[in-house]
Amino acid sequence: MSLVVYLAALVFGMTSVLLFRRPRTAVRDPLTLSTCAAIVLGALVFVCAAPATLGTVNALTGVPNFGAPLTYGMLCAYSCAVLVLLINWRGGPRPVVRRAVIRSMAAYGLLVAAIVVLFLLADADTERLTDLDTYYAGTPFMREMILLYLLGHSAAMLVMCAVCVKWSREVGGLLRVGLRLILLGALLDLVGFQLTKYTAVAARWAGHDLDFLSTTVAPPMASLAALVCSVGFALPRLLPSVLAHWRGLDDYRRLGPLWSLVKSVSTAPGQPSAWWQLPRARLQWREVSIHDALLTLAPYFDHRVRERARDAALGAGRSPHEARLAAEAAMLTDAARRAAAHEEPPEAAGSYRLHATEVPGPSGLVELSQALHREPGRAAAPGGANPSSPTGTLTEPEEPHVA
Template sequence: MSLVVYLAAFVFGMTSVLLFRRPRRAVRNPLTVSTCVAIVLGALVFVCAAPATLSTVNELTGTPNFGAPLTYGMLSAYSCSVLVLLINWRGGSRERVRRRVRCVVAAYALLITAIVVLFLLADADTERLTDLDTYYAGTPFMREMILLYLLGHSVAMLVMCAVCVRWAREVDGPLRTGLRLILVGALLDLVGFQVTKYTAIVARWTGHDLDFLSTTLAPPMAALAALLCSAGYLLPSAVAQWLALGDHRRLAPLWCLVKSVSTAPKPPAGWWRLPRARLQWREVSIHDALLALAPYFDHRVRERVRDHALRAGRSPHEARLAAEAALLADAARRAAAREEPPRTAGTYRLHATEVSGTGGLVELAQALHRPAAGGSAPDGAAASSLPGSMTEPEEPHVA
């Protein structure tokens, strides 16, 4: 049983490491902090609940069952952190969020204090490592302590289920899938862990023996619930990193074209930098390069390619992208050759600079390798600048 519990703790802990990889930036985000605190406390609950840990704690303290209030207090702290996470996730005014967080922390601080006091008042001299909840189900003060920790955890899981159901209707994509995974994990915790605990305890009160529900069924159900919840926490971030990796690769042609004129500071070296960080730096650097190339924009090139694309049957948006790709390629050539800016240069905003996110830059990057229109290029000086034309230089090496 200890192996299963330790494995669940390891999964929970690794989730927090992945979410909290950049401490200086993460501590500024209450949502990230509360998420990582909840995950770390969840991992500590599993560590404390392992029979091997309980035996060691009891031996070191010299107090039979000292690991019980330690585990139950840690579980209550985890329940509190879950509610704090939900408060930060929902958002609102800073003062309102802080007030709610303080109320929740105060309530669970009283709960943890009550657990410790009840344990001190109880007569629990017989060490129980796996069946303490049922063995002491009828013992004064121990009975109340057990019910208190279960009720505190049940409240947190019920609130989490309600919030996940409501938010899953308002969002879509990976976030909705993540919420559904968290919901399944919370329901499994409620049914597979808490309901089995309640049932085994009530059975003891009525003179029946259903201890196997608490000792055999509940621990693996709690571990599986933790696995699903951690997957739900990670999924939106993992999908975002995957999408960022794709955009980073699709921006490579554009970056290879303009990187020689970019003056943006280079990022710190390191293979460990996640795709979103790499994409953010590449996006900033490309925008910086576009500003540097703006004086070299020859609008005769743009107008010629745009008109040619429209005559070839392309949509206005596709014609604009083809024209801007040719305009940018011509500007990069002029800048590399240290030519004087053309007399037709003027103020013009590329489509990629008018839209938020990386979508505009990705479209521009893809247009660089797309034929201007119908496989033929217009005559004139612009021909050598057209993406996909016969005179296009070798494809740049992707960094």
Template sequence: MNLVVYLAAGVFGLSAAVLFRRPCTAVRNPLTVSTCVSIALGSLVFVCSAPLTLATVNDLTGIPNFGAPLTYGMLSAYSCSLLVLLIHWRGGPPEQVRRMVLRSVAAYGPLIVAVVVLFALADARTERLTDLDTYYANTPYLREMILLYLIGHSAATLMMCALCVKWSREVTGLLRTGLRLILAGLLLDVVGFQLTKYTAVVARWSGHDLDLLSTTVAPPMASLGALLCSAGFVLPRLLPAAVAHGHSLRDYRRLRPLWARVRFASTAPKPPSSWWQLPQARLHWREVSIHDALLALAPYFDDRVRERALDAALRAGRTAHEARIAAEAVMLADAARRAAAGEEPLRTPSGHRLHATEVSGTSGLVQLAQALARSPAVTTLSEGTVRTSHG
């Protein structure tokens, strides 16, 4: 049980760390802060509820079962954080948001105090690490404490479930997917954790023993629900960035043939190191360096080479755009060859503007790189046009 609970705490905590990976930016976003606080509190709940943690806390304080009000108080704080998260997620006028947040804190603050007070008034001398809810289900004050924390947690999760259902009908894409994952996690918490706890406690009231539901079924269900919720929180925030970095890495690699051909001509300063940089940063540097190299090779661009290559490409059945890119690739390959050989620039270089410099982003450069990568066609065109124009 310790392993399952600590694993859930680790996943929850990792989710908060990932969302809070840029503290300077994150602290200015109330939604990010409230999300991270909620996830972090959920992680602490799992840590506190582990039998090993409970035993340690009890030993350190010298009070049997002191870990119970600590865990239940933390769970109530987590429930409050869920409501605060919903308030910031829904948004609205700042004054209204602030007022609703204060109301949530005003509701759950006394609840946490009541949990501690009820525990102090109760007689809980026998340490129970896994079945305190059912063992003390009929004990005065502890009975009320157990009901109080369960009701507070149920109220928050049910409200969040209702809002997730409403919003999932109004949004699309990753946000809807995230909401549905959160909803699935919350429903699993309601059915697998809360309902089993209620059932086991009520069974004790009626003289029956269903402790298995509380001690064996509830913890793993709560852990699985936490895993789904953390995925729902993280997915809409991180997946777009991950996809963007994936596209950047793909373009970075596809630019390799072009970069290999012109890198000698680039004078752009190299970054301090490249192995740790994110793909977007590496792609930006390569894009800037290639444009710098193209500017340096422009005096070597020969219109005669390009025009002959263009005619050959059109006769080969290529479209006008494909023929243009192929011809520009041949002209660039010819210019790079002569510049690398130390030849003098042309007296009247081409005034033609490459397609790659006319479009924003890396799409034009990628097309040029792919044309250069088609080595048989480009090599044939290049050799033929070079012999014709210089022979």
């Protein structure tokens, strides 16, 4: 069972690593900080609750069952961290948020202190690594300690359920999805972990043996509930960034035809020197390098090539925007050929602003790159064939191919 619990703790903890990937920014953001604190404390609860950890802690301290108040105290700290996270997530005036956080921390701080005191007063000399809750269910002070930690955790989960239900009616999108996942995790915790614990303890009071609920059913249900909650907390914060990087990777690849055409004249690097750079960083470097190359090629723009290509595209039934892109692709191909051959700038050269430089972001460059890929004469440049000849023989676009 220890291996399963440790794996759950590892997956749980990795979520906080993803959220805390920018430490300097994260420590100044109460929401990120409280999210990471809640997830880390949840992972520590699993680590402390593993039988292997309990046995090691008991052996190191020389106190039988010392791991019990340690685990229960950590669980109370996790419950408090979840409430603090919800308070910060909900937001509001800073003084109100601060007071709510302080009240929650004070309440659970007293709860942890009470658990420690009750353990010190109890007679619990027999080490129990997996069934302590039921074994000591009728022992004075231990009984109260067990009930106290369960009630403290139940209160936090019930509050979390109420907040998620109320708030999910007011928001939409990923935030609502995250809240529903948190609600699902809290319900799994309430039913799968806490209700089974309460049932097993109450059965002991009644003289029955339902220990399997506490030792076999409750631990995996607690792991599942915590993982679902962590996904709910992390999803609204991580998914937008993941999607942005995915779109960045797609744009980076679609810029391939344009970069292949102009990279020989660009003085900026086409990609970061570090191989581990994320897609958005790579896309930014490619954009900068392409814009640098377009500035270098600007003196070679031949307006006659552009006008012929535009007229041919309009005559083929293309929209004005598509005709402009096809014309600019032909003109850029001709300019790249002239630059590669070290020719003199054409007589019809002059200042011209490409559509790709008029729109923010990479969308304009991507359109130009795809127009280049569809242009039949693009394959001839910049090797030496005159690209002006295909401008009068524009055909229907071929199927796009992502570079």
